[in-house]
Amino acid sequence: MSEVLERIWQHQQISRVELVEHTGLTSGTITNLTHELIELKLIREFEAVSGNVGRRRVMLGFDPSLYRIIGLDIGRATLEIVVVDLNGKIIKTIERDMSDRKGPDDYFEVIDPLMNELKREIETAGHSILGLGAGVPGPMDYSAGSLLDPPNFPGWKGFPLQRTLEEKFGLVTLIEDDARTSAMAERWYGLGRSVQDLVFITMGIGIGGGVVHGGKIVRGTNGLCGQVGHMTILLDGKICDCGNRGCWETVGSIPGILSRWSGGNTMEQLKEAIRQGDAEALECMENTLGYLETALINVYNMYDPELVVLGGRLYPYLADYLLPVQNHLRSRLYAFAKDRLRIEPSTFGTSQSAVGAAALLFGFLLSEPVRLLALNDGA
Template sequence: MGDFNQSVILDAVRRSPDGCSRVDLIDATGLSAQTVSNIARRLLDSGLIVEAGKSGTGPGKPRTILRLNPAGMYAAGVHIDPAVLTCVLLDLTGRVVEHSVRPTPVGQDPQQVVASIQTELEQIISRSAVPREKIVGVGVAAPGPVEIDEGMVIDPPLLLGWHRVPLRDWLARLTGLPVFVDKDVTAAAVAEAWAGGDTGAGSFVFYYVGTGIGAGVVLRDEVERGSSGNAGEIGHIIVDPSGPPCSCGARGCVAVTCTPQALVAEAERRGVLPDTRLSSAASDVAVQFSRLCDLADLGNTAALDIIEQSARRTARAISVMTNMLDVDRVVIGGPYWRRLSAYYLRRVPVLLDELSVTRSIRAVPLVGTGVGDDVGAIGAACLVLERTLSPSATRLLLEG
């Protein structure tokens, strides 16, 4: 209970960007004045929070403001997208101290990718000059499915050769740091909750646009992972019954209509892009997808039609989730989001409102991520901070 109360205090301080006093913490948490005072002293002694001046100009003693100490703790994050490998180092406030982005090594040997991750992590740590003892762990965001308890990646469809890869154990052995593995879409939702500001508060769906499409879910400030940690697999929601056939046996699923690979395939089929006959490797798809967006930006009618069609399909997929979960908002982000954002933000909210069962009561806002392009890697690092600092109901399992 003491650990839980400490995490409650830290979370309350974290959610107060301008800082808060001990009296504010009593009001925000419902804990006693003595408990708040004792925990605040421990956190000050450990360097996780700092005193940041006084507040109050009226009668009575001015209150001491408490804030997170950015240098009190650091966490590293890695996002493994089939096309791009991103590594970041965050301070305790969620600010990116250092980062790197490079193409994911091509091939079917996961050990080669893990070795590349270790090299990138060592480089960003060295460049940051952060003392290694202040880095509390490494979070890794990987395509699902994953076994959370084992830190294992299980045959993700877009990472060939990744059969039951013990990612956590391999990377922990190479880095000497604790490692946490989670799904990329879950990590993105964690990033938004930790570092997204107002867009990450309350209940929301994070619609993740990467090489694959998925969704992270946060309900009442708690990330929902599901029984096995693999919530958010939305690839087989049908958004166009007359669309292309899917491996599941249906037609027009998200996986074959909304992903970058699906948009590129449609563009090649319609002659908007030359059919390069390159492999379906993520790096090749990324190049072609960029060309498609360039054409749309230049006003190419057919390219615009493909992206508009994907916006309609995306709205249908999102409406399934918002109608089921009744969330405050939808947040969209991921490696491919920036190129689509102008089109989707103009079109999807209108369509989503038309499909909402609560439209007569309230609108469901749709916004772009407040975290940026590195949301997956930032979320991976936030996984470490979340497990270390955030209050969770699972911590209150009490034995009789």
């Protein structure tokens, strides 16, 4: 069943005959499995015109009518909730500024009424919620479903987030580091449909990374895999929150960039100063791009991804420089790999983590549909 769902996801629309060809299962088995999936309202049939003769064929695709998934992003300055259907289409987005709120109690004062209202709204409309995904600043304790001690996120150390969300809202809940949720947004709903190996780099107040290899998130022994913001860029640089010295984050994140410029306190001000040709601002950006290039060449040589996706609140300020950065990278990369260099902006902009949190549940559905539906029946 999982394999059939995965093929349908990959192709978005596929016929039963093609499913037989792609999976190697017998047509009888495909008929039975697809019948069961249609009964479960996970997939549906529709007619599509195919080929140059314009013949109408019965195709299969995900059924967007019944199920909804909720994605929640708990950020340092913002809270975002999205509702998506089984095609990854965003049905609703809610955003709140959280910059003056500290710690879980403050956050749940906002989350509780929003979530309860949203659940009521979805259920009243006759939809069924498959589950809730949440993205949070890492690092995390995966066995306990809690946050470890995220930098610049006071009050959350050791907070049992997964259990709390499950108890409060009665939904199957998965939580993940926000850089990894962002990577999963691309993996399932964005550029990653045909890509098995990708690295998502999110740049904002901090710099995080999510590594997808063979279609799966790679966490590493201590959950630190893909912490690209903490690669050493300057041997004698500043001490970082992680304990290391000269991390990329200390010079390449928004606070890191602004700490190297005396002309203002915001990226907007820096952008304006660059536009006016201010020498110090130009030098600051030149160094920023140099650090970015160094970080990217390290990412390429370490992970050898098919695709690198850049996102986060800093990205819009770097977007104009992406082409020259890629050209420099080609001159620094192994010659045989340089033509395959592929760097793209995030598909979902600042909603990347919330969409990816929902995508965690979609990934669960594709790998273990029967178990997820059984958990829902028991919830």
